[in-house]
Amino acid sequence: MKTSTRLRAIASACAVVAGVKSQIALAQQQLPDVNVTAERAHGDDYAPANTTTGLKIDAPLRDVPQTVNVIPQELIRDQGARSLQDVMKNIPGVGLATGDGQRDAFVIRGFTALYDIFLDGVRDDAQYYRDLYNIDRIEVIKGPAAVLYGRGSSGGLINRITKKPTFTPSGEIGVTMGSHYLRRTDFNINQPVSDTVAIRLDGALEDSGGYRDQGYLKNRDLSPSLLWKDGNQSLLLQFDYQHQDRSIDFGVPGYRGAPASVSPSLYYGARNAAANDYTVSDMRASTAQYKLRIDQDTALTNTLRYYQYTLDRNHTRIMSVNDLLATPTVTLGRGNIRRNEHGWFNQTELTHDLHFGDVTHKVLVGLEVGEQNKYQLINNSTAAPYVYTTSLFAPVLKDLPFTVQTAPQTRGVATQDTAAVYAQSLSSWTSSIKTLVGLRFDRFGQKYDDQLPSNRDLQRTDNAVSPRFGVVWQPNNWQSYYASFSKSFQPSSESAPLAANNAQLAPEKTRNLEIGSKTELFDGRASFTAALYQLTRTDIKVTDPVNTSNLIPVGEQQSKGVELSFTGEVTPGWQIIAGYSYMNAKVTKAVGTVNSPLASAAAQTPLQGKTLAQAPRHTASLWTLKSLDQWLPGIQVGGGLTYRGANYASIDNAVRIPGFVTTDLAAYYHPAQKGWNLALNLKNLFDKRYYISSNNDIGILPGAPRSVELSARYAF
Numbered sequence: 213m214k215t216s217t218r219l220r221a222i223a224s225a226c227a228v229v230a231g232v233k234s235q236i237a238l239a240q241q242q243l244p245d246v247n248v249t250a251e252r253a254h255g256d257d258y259a260p261a262n263t264t265t266g267l268k269i270d271a272p273l274r275d276v277p278q279t280v281n282v283i284p285q286e287l288i289r290d291q292g293a294r295s296l297q298d299v300m301k302n303i304p305g306v307g308l309a310t311g312d313g314q315r316d317a318f319v320i321r322g323f324t325a326l327y328d329i330f331l332d333g334v335r336d337d338a339q340y341y342r343d344l345y346n347i348d349r350i351e352v353i354k355g356p357a358a359v360l361y362g363r364g365s366s367g368g369l370i371n372r373i374t375k376k377p378t379f380t381p382s383g384e385i386g387v388t389m390g391s392h393y394l395r396r397t398d399f400n401i402n403q404p405v406s407d408t409v410a411i412r413l414d415g416a417l418e419d420s421g422g423y424r425d426q427g428y429l430k431n432r433d434l435s436p437s438l439l440w441k442d443g444n445q446s447l448l449l450q451f452d453y454q455h456q457d458r459s460i461d462f463g464v465p466g467y468r469g470a471p472a473s474v475s476p477s478l479y480y481g482a483r484n485a486a487a488n489d490y491t492v493s494d495m496r497a498s499t500a501q502y503k504l505r506i507d508q509d510t511a512l513t514n515t516l517r518y519y520q521y522t523l524d525r526n527h528t529r530i531m532s533v534n535d536l537l538a539t540p541t542v543t544l545g546r547g548n549i550r551r552n553e554h555g556w557f558n559q560t561e562l563t564h565d566l567h568f569g570d571v572t573h574k575v576l577v578g579l580e581v582g583e584q585n586k587y588q589l590i591n592n593s594t595a596a597p598y599v600y601t602t603s604l605f606a607p608v609l610k611d612l613p614f615t616v617q618t619a620p621q622t623r624g625v626a627t628q629d630t631a632a633v634y635a636q637s638l639s640s641w642t643s644s645i646k647t648l649v650g651l652r653f654d655r656f657g658q659k660y661d662d663q664l665p666s667n668r669d670l671q672r673t674d675n676a677v678s679p680r681f682g683v684v685w686q687p688n689n690w691q692s693y694y695a696s697f698s699k700s701f702q703p704s705s706e707s708a709p710l711a712a713n714n715a716q717l718a719p720e721k722t723r724n725l726e727i728g729s730k731t732e733l734f735d736g737r738a739s740f741t742a743a744l745y746q747l748t749r750t751d752i753k754v755t756d757p758v759n760t761s762n763l764i765p766v767g768e769q770q771s772k773g774v775e776l777s778f779t780g781e782v783t784p785g786w787q788i789i790a791g792y793s794y795m796n797a798k799v800t801k802a803v804g805t806v807n808s809p810l811a812s813a814a815a816q817t818p819l820q821g822k823t824l825a826q827a828p829r830h831t832a833s834l835w836t837l838k839s840l841d842q843w844l845p846g847i848q849v850g851g852g853l854t855y856r857g858a859n860y861a862s863i864d865n866a867v868r869i870p871g872f873v874t875t876d877l878a879a880y881y882h883p884a885q886k887g888w889n890l891a892l893n894l895k896n897l898f899d900k901r902y903y904i905s906s907n908n909d910i911g912i913l914p915g916a917p918r919s920v921e922l923s924a925r926y927a928f
Contacts, residue, residue, distance in 0.1 A: 253297040254848055254882040255787040257286040259738060259780035265351035265371040267638060267648070268333060268360050268576055269563055271904045273915040274730045275638065277648050277694035279354035279743045279775060282322045285375075287789065288344055290837060290878060292388070292893040292921050293395070294418075294832060296329075296342055296350070296370065297905070301854045302833050303352050304775045304793035307826030308905035310913045313460040314491045314549075315339035317905075320367035320486060321354060321747055322771035322780045322797030322827040323722070328369040328708055330361065331452075331497065331517075334557050335582075336372075338521040343454055345398050345416035346435040354775070355724035355745060356700030359650040362580065362632055366722040366749055367771070376448065377410040377439035378402055383928045390893075390921030393421030396431075401730075403492025414439045422459070423916045425477045426485035430457040444505035447857040452497045458518035460525060461802055463906070463913035465533045465542055465604065466867030468812050471903050472604060476914035477544045480542060483609040486915040491525040509565040516558045523551035528612055530910045531594065534811045535606060540604040542910075546612040547592035555584030557630070582630040588709070591620035615754045623664055626709040629657035636680075648682040648696070656703055670710040674719050676701040690732040696889055699723045704753075713763045714753055720765070722749045738780020738788075746772040754804040754819065768801035785839030790832075797827040799863070806864045813866035822865050826906060830857035830871075846883035852876050861906035872902035891923040 255438045268274040273280055281303050293299045296316045309324070311317030318325045329338040336342075350372055356367040385399040398416040405411060405877065420432040437450040464472050464480065472786040480489035497519040504512045531545040563576040593599065593616045602608050634652035659671040682696035705711055728743035752767030773795035781787050802819035835852035854874045861867040875897040882888040896918045904915035 223268040231442075231698075231769040252855065253785070253839065254880065255286065255781075255785070256274075257841065258369045258787040258789060258837065260284055260349065261400045261736075261739075263351055264373065265333065265353055266447075267636065268561065268578070269574060269638075271574075271638065273473070273739070274692040275646060275684060275727075276687070277684050277696040278726060279728060279741065279745075281777065281791075282465075283350040285348045287835070288347070288350070288893070289685070290880070291835065291852075291876070291889070292878070292895070295346055296344070296372075299350055300352075300370075302791065303787060304777060304791035304831055305773065306352075306831065307353065307859060308830060309826050310461075310463060310737070310905045310907040310911055311339075311341075312907055313462050313527065313529075313911075314341075314721070316341055316495070317907075318370065319824075319826040320352070320369075321773070322744070322769070322795060322824045323367035323749065324707075325365075325367060325370060328361075328364045328366075330369060330371040332374055332501075332515075333361075333371060334499070334515060334517045335362070336497070336519075338495060338519070338553055339523065339551065340454070340495050340521065341394065341456060341458070342372065343416060343431055343433050344372075345433045346374050346414035346452065347372050348401075349373050354743070355696075355726055356678070356680075356698040356722050357699030358654075359652045359680040360578075360634060360636065361697060362630060362652070362654055362678075363656060363676075363703055363719075364706055366702065367747060374435070374450065374452070375400065375412065375414060376438075377412040377437050377680055379404045379410050379441075381815065384925055386923055386925035388921055388923040391919035392423045392427075392916075394919075394921060395419050399519065408440055408442045410439045410441075412439075423477060423919070424459075424461055424914075425460060425479035426481075427459045427479075429459075431455070434541045436524065436765065444578075446503045448499070448501040448503075450497075450499040450501075452495070452499075454495045455493070457490065457492045459485050460489050460527045461913070462527075462529045462911035463903075465530050465910040466808075466810055466861060466912060467533065467535050467540065467604065468810075469867060471781040471861075471867065471869060471912045471914075474605060476901060476917060478607075479609075480530050480544065480607060481609065483611050488611055488614060489527050491523065491527075493524075494520075494522045496520045507679070509567075511563050513561045513563075514559070517558070518556045519554065521551070521553040523549065525549040525551075526614065530600070532811070533910055535604070536811045541601050542604045542607065543599060543601045544599035544612075545592060545594055546616055547590070548616055549591070549643040550587075550589040553585065555582065555586075555628075570577035570642070572640045572767040576634075576636045578630045578634045580630060580634070584628045586626045586628070586709075588622060588624070588626075589620055590622040591616045591618070593618055614908075618663070622709070623662075624709060625663070626705060627657075627659040627661070628705060629655075631655045644686050646684040646686070647683070648680065650680040652677065652678045654701070658703060658710055660705070660715075662917035668712055670712070670715040672704070672710065672715055673829065674701070674703050676703075676719060678739075680873075690736070692730040693727075694729070696725045697723070697725055702749075713761060717753055717763060717765050718751065720749060720751045720753070722747060728903060734780065738778065738782060740911070741775075743775045743779050744773075745775070746770070748800075752802075753801070754802050757803055757805070764803070766801065766803055767799070769798065770800045771795060771797035771824065771827070773797075785841065787837040788834070789836075790834045792832045793830070793853055795827060795829055795831075797824040799824070808862065808864045808866035810866055810909055811863065813909070817864070819863070822863050823860055825860050825863045827873065827892070828859040831855065846881055848880045848882060850878040850880070861912055862908045864909065867912070869903045869906060870901055874898075874900050874902065874913070874915070886927050889925045889927065891921075891925075893923075895919045
């Protein structure tokens with residue numbers, strides 16, 4: 213009897229559930245989708261509240277126990293930024309390197325991030341300058357991020373997030389012209405072709421001069437993409453092509469402890485740079501990303517990317533400076549470099565939300581595999597007829613033989629294999645306490661096929677574990693306080709192929725301790741963040757003082773400091789983005805010595821105690837946008853300051869680059885989201901002479917003088 217009653221109760225419950233489901237299904241069939249759209253005011257996107265880079269899931273910034281800086285596309289456009297270097301001036305604690313004249317290069321919290329650049333969460337470490345024509349926003353993680361992204365990431369990583377197709381039709385074409393023969397056009401078209409398929413096309417074309425003598429830049433960029441979305445699954449196909457032809461420029465040399473006092477336009481290289489000193493790069497990347505929403509709490513993502521990269525570089529560059537002579541001289545030499553790379557990565561990630569009463573866990577588990585093959589040929593000469601000496605302050609340039617015919621210093625193929633598993637849980641224990649726990653295991657294989665007569669083939673495999681732990685306390689809905697610990701590793705072949713003096717050495721290691729706060733202000737329209745950190749990198753390879761042909765892992769470098777940032781709207785129509793960083797970055801342990809290519813600083817000096825290169829103690833930035841709609845409909849004005857403190861061109865500390873402040877102004881005409889929009893940017897308003905970046909003591913790049921840029925865009 214009891215069994216029969218239970219069966220009838222269960223049957224009745226099933227009937228009710230079935231009825232509800234049928235009614236929901238009927239409602240879904242009968243009710244059409246309703247799209248609600250509203251025009252956003254210019255500047256409304258200045259303060260993103262979420263990040264996809266910090267945790268590899270879409271999460272509020274206030275939940276991430278680590279510093280994450282987000283630069284939205286609207287700010288990129290308002291500042292007239294076209295390169296990563298243009299954007300990174302907004303990020304506190306970032307130093308700039310010239311990238312050997314051929315690539316993006318940044319120093320985050322005192323440590324190089326040359327190989328820590330990503331595209332939509334996938335490693336993009338080829339050596340080229342990245343155009344921003346198809347970028348929606350840029351997110352920078354501070355401190356080690358190996359728990360999700362693998363090797364590297366000592367001071368942080370940079371993730372460029374691309375624009376994706378949507379089901380709202382739109383299009384835009386823009387033209388920019390300005391000082392120093394700036395000529396550029398870009399466009400984007402987004403079009404749904406059915407209820408389930410949308411396509412997008414982004415492109416840019418540039419043919420510009422430069423403020424440096426003989427400088428030029430020619431870009432061709434194109435990115436088609438397609439999105440198929442049907443119910444709980446989607447497939448995104450993307451292709452990114454970037455071709456760049458530009459003059460290669462290493463800047464000016466140091467002279468007796470400071471950059472040489474010469475015109476910012478003075479070029480040290482070939483007499484005919486267009487024919488002799490240039491770099492041509494091609495980057496092609498194809499991506500397929502499949503997403504499946506399994507149920508309300510579970511989702512699967514698989515991302516596959518294949519890339520091909522080539523570089524043809526030919527240069528005449530400064531090799532040494534004799535600044536002890538009454539008439540100082542520079543010696544320039546010739547070189548040729550070829551690179552040819554291809555590789556692939558595949559990431560499979562599963563997310564699942566677990567609920568135990570009031571306790572929730574957002575769990576991410578992932579698998580990453582990949583392989584990169586990197587061929588390089590380096591042939592630099594230090595002997596006649598490929599060198600010449602001329603005056604430092606009044607150089608007489610020559611055209612040296614184009615191709616160096618002597619034996620190359622490097623020729624071979626480096627192969628890097630990645631296999632990793634990782635897991636992460638963002639847990640909410642109470643309404644105010646959250647924790648983040650993550651762990652990754654990497655198996656990183658490295659091989660070098662030496663194609664020189666010596667034929668010294670090398671290989672090694674490293675197994676590394678990268679943890680991260682953080683705790684967040686949120687006493688209310690506008691305050692968040694956190695503490696975190698994380699680690700990363702840097703293998704021997706991260707920045708160069710395996711060599712006889714490093715193939716036997718284990719990876720360098722970095723650990724980060726950080727505490728901070730994230731506070732929402734002005735009813736959530738703005739946010740203020742503060743962070744105090746200490747980064748320590750150990751097992752750094754330094755030259756053995758007993759046998760100078762060997763390296764030994766006894767070095768240690770440490771960076772500690774504080775970072776502050778403010779982003780958002782202070783009053784309706786008034787946006788502010790500001791940041792400040794204090795950083796003390798030193799070599800805390802080393803047994804070796806270091807010297808400079810300047811004759812006045814050629815003596816060997818102890819490495820221990822030196823300040824890290826491109827690591828200014830103070831950096832600050834401010835950008836503000838104010839709407840004048842109340843008085844002048846459609847008009848906004850903007851402006852900002854960039855401050856970078858003094859820093860050293862190289863770790864030998866022989867050349868000190870002075871600090872500077874530059875001022876920018878801008879005005880915009882944005883009557884509506886559709887139709888014509890105009891922007892006028894005045895950069896370096898007071899024509900400040902300064903040095904923006906360096907590669908070493910003899911490669912210091914002067915910053916651009918005052919310039920004017922006018923952009924006209926038509927949106928449809």
